[in-house]
Amino acid sequence: DIQMTQSPASLSASLGETVSIECLASEGISNDLAWYQQKSGKSPQLLIYAASRLQDGVPSRFSGSGSGTRYSLKISGMQPEDEADYFCQQSYKYPLTFGSGTKLEIK
Amino acid sequence: EVQLQESGPGLVKPSQSLSLTCSVTGYSITSNYWGWIRKFPGNKMEWMGYISYSGSTSYNPSLKSRISITRDTSKNQFFLQLNSVTTEDTATYYCARESRTMGMDYWGQGVMVTVSS
Numbered sequence: 001d002i003q004m005t006q007s008p009a010s011l012s013a014s015l016g017e018t019v020s021i022e023c024l025a026s027e028g029i030s031n032d033l034a035w036y037q038q039k040s041g042k043s044p045q046l047l048i049y050a051a052s053r054l055q056d057g058v059p060s061r062f063s064g065s066g067s068g069t070r071y072s073l074k075i076s077g078m079q080p081e082d083e084a085d086y087f088c089q090q091s092y093k094y095p096l097t098f099g100s101g102t103k104l105e106i107k
Numbered sequence: 108e109v110q111l112q113e114s115g116p117g118l119v120k121p122s123q124s125l126s127l128t129c130s131v132t133g134y135s136i137t138s139n140y141w142g143w144i145r146k147f148p149g150n151k152m153e154w155m156g157y158i159s160y161s162g163s164t165s166y167n168p169s170l171k172s173r174i175s176i177t178r179d180t181s182k183n184q185f186f187l188q189l190n191s192v193t194t195e196d197t198a199t200y201y202c203a204r205e206s207r208t209m210g211m212d213y214w215g216q217g218v219m220v221t222v223s224s
Contacts, residue, residue, distance in 0.1 A: 034210030043201055043217050049210035087152060091207045095167040096142075098152035 002026050002090050006099030012107040013078045021102045023088035025069045032092035035064055035073045039084045047086075048073060080106060109133040111202050111215035119196075119222050125189040129202030129215060136160070136183055142205040143176060143187045145198040146217075153198075157205055158185050192222045 003026040013019045023033065031051040036044040046055045048064035051071055061076045075082055083106050088099040115127035129141070142157040156166035158176045166174050170189070178185040189196060199219045203211040 032207065036211075043214040044211070045214070046210045046212045049206075049212075050208060053209075055210070055212065085150065089152075089154075089210070091205075091210070094165055095169070096154035096205075098154070101150045101152070 001095055002029065002093055002097050004088055004090055004097050004099040006088055006102060008102060009100065010103040010105070012105045013075075014107045015078055015080065017078045017107075019075045019078060019104065021073045021086055021088075021104075023066075023071045023073075023099045025071070025090055025092075028068045029090045029092035031067060032090055033064075033066070033071045034089045034091065035062075036087045036089065037082075037084045038087065044087065075104075078104075078106065109204065109213045111204070111213055113200060113202050113215040113218040115200075115218055115220070117219055117221060119192055119220060120224055121193055121222055122191055125187070125192050125196065125200075125220055125222075127187040127200055127202075127218060127220075129185050129187070131183045131185070131204075134204070134213075135180075136178060136185055137180055140205045140207075141178075141185050142203050142211065144201045144203055144211070146201070147198045155187070155189075194222050196220070197222045 005024040033051045035048040038044040052064045063074045086102045110132045112130045119125045138160050140157045143155040173190045175188045199217045201217045202215045204213040205211045
């Protein structure tokens, strides 16, 4: 299975701050990577797919980048509604696998 | 609008089978891929398997022969059965529409299942 190592496990940011979350795959995944946001008590929501494509309806302050084995999610200007858990997920090989998650809180 | 909703018992006894239904509205399950994902206490997420538009299936090898995903196209529903459950199967179970290239774009609200005697 492809292991997805996500960091940091938790993060605290001030309103307006830019934050980054990273995922490192155990092998190259050819940009087959998605990012999800999960707010407390809710189901995950797709933010980014194909490493850098913004899902319809997602604010443009979210962006994804990376290649090969290293990928990142950036939030440019933290907003109160961004407080949530974030996960990466690779779809390059089955079984699909997820990162361990990042808990993002407002400082 | 595409909507998915899981249903099923919230409590299952050890060694029994867990059975869940995902009801889909706004889109036919004879298109795309439809998956089951679970989130354990402590936040680990696990992809369990999918059923495709044609009815073919793919499962996570970690679940070995315990899992079965089936469907009823007349009701636009698909189903999860997980046999011989243990307390380690306690999790929140989600169904989702999945695509290899476009991620999992629609999810159900999730159903918490506890395995306990």
